[in-house]
Amino acid sequence: MNFRHKNQTRLAIFSRRWLCYSLFPLLLCGGFPSFTAAADDALPQLGTAGVQALSIAKERQYGDAFMRMSRASGGIINDPVLTDFINQLGYRLVSNADGVRFPFHFFLVNDPTINAAAFLGGYVKVNSGLFLYAQSESELAAVLAHEISHVTQRHIARSIENAAQNNHLTIAGLLGSVILSIANPAAGIAAMQTSIAASIQGKINFTRQNEEEADRIGMQVLARSGFKPSAMATFFGRLASKYRYTTKPPEILADHPLTANRIADAQARASQYPNKYVAPDLDFQLAKSRIQVRFGTMDAEQALSEFKHQLQTQQYVLRDAALYGEALALFAEKNYQEAQKIIEDLAHRYPENLFFLDTQSDILLAMNQTAQAIKLLNTTRQRLPDNPVVILNLAVAYDQAKQYAKEAQLLDHYLRTHPDQILAWQMLTESYQRQQLDGKALQSQAEYFALRGQYQLAIKRLQSATFQDNNRLDEARIKARIEQFKVAQADLDKLQN
16 A cells, blocks of 8 residues: 555654653663673573562553554554564564563654664554664564563563652653653643653663663574574674764764673674574565655655666665565656566565555556456455455555445454554545545544544544434444543543643
């Protein structure tokens, strides 16, 4: 689905003022001694105890509130193909982690800086800049494994407790300011300045023991998941070389320099694992090409020139990924025929690849070959009946064909099992509006607002829906949902105070 054109207004710069576990303030604080394999095994499981006030249930509640506010703040990349990729990678790592207490959620944000961060409740964001900087799937997985380990070991919860104690605050007061700053930056910053030190706004100080534990456990997760353990050291080393002689390094690196000790520690730890070859992953390289064209800093003409150069000089990791980047750039330039030639060949050779399927349907719709797009997507739906890439692309195709009833039926069925898919709620609202089904449109729009933490707006939409022609069952459902949103709003207010 072509979100560069269809959802441009949904892509704002994601707020960086959030209290979270940011990768580089934690990965890049060096200075502690290197370790041996014996010392590695002897490290205590620090994160499994010590959290007194912040329960698992409360942590999940804060995580849910954070994600809702993040959706409202803008900048999340609502691209089903990329979202599916980053979640599949994340779930692969989580399935090999110990101490998982709640479901994890991974999402991409349109931010060129090299960073990733985790928050309470297993919410992990990945900046598009980090995705582009990583040279292999193992490197990206190394970053996520480190983040996952901080969550599973509850380092974030423990550090928040310490930050609150050191600043004579309640946890609710500290995190409430952060949640408020996401929803209303001006008010949130004012609240934060009156309640905690300014340094706490952007990061939390983590202990050396936390870092040692996250390094050790993160590398275990990486190895168990079939990735190269050495990728962590490789990533550190390249980052250090890149900024070693920079007069103005990124602020995050200036505050937390990457030392030789840290790289040596990662190398020593990786050497305890068998050396293995991991072939370049096609989907990872395709995702890099997609981000570069649709969410990168180059325009379509520059991107096309870049991928043509890669193909001419053979300066690519995988040729098919470079071809895919060329096809996306051609599509962005509205050269649909040439883009189609490339994509049809790729799709023929990789018939189950969702990156190619997505772009195939985009091209068919751009060329007004709507019936062919619907046929293609329905055929794939027989094999993948619940896949978001297939469902959302098919909904777009139905919409272009003005088959609004089919679009609404498809999305309604999908949302019954995927109620947190905010893009699907927005599409369903628009479909109902086109059918002049005002009551249903108001109800679906209420769910959209609720996923953004905007419960008052959601309640108003449902109250307006009560004035529409509804049967008794619908009336009862609407009234019950209003009461649920009122409770949710009250709970959110408590978290912010």
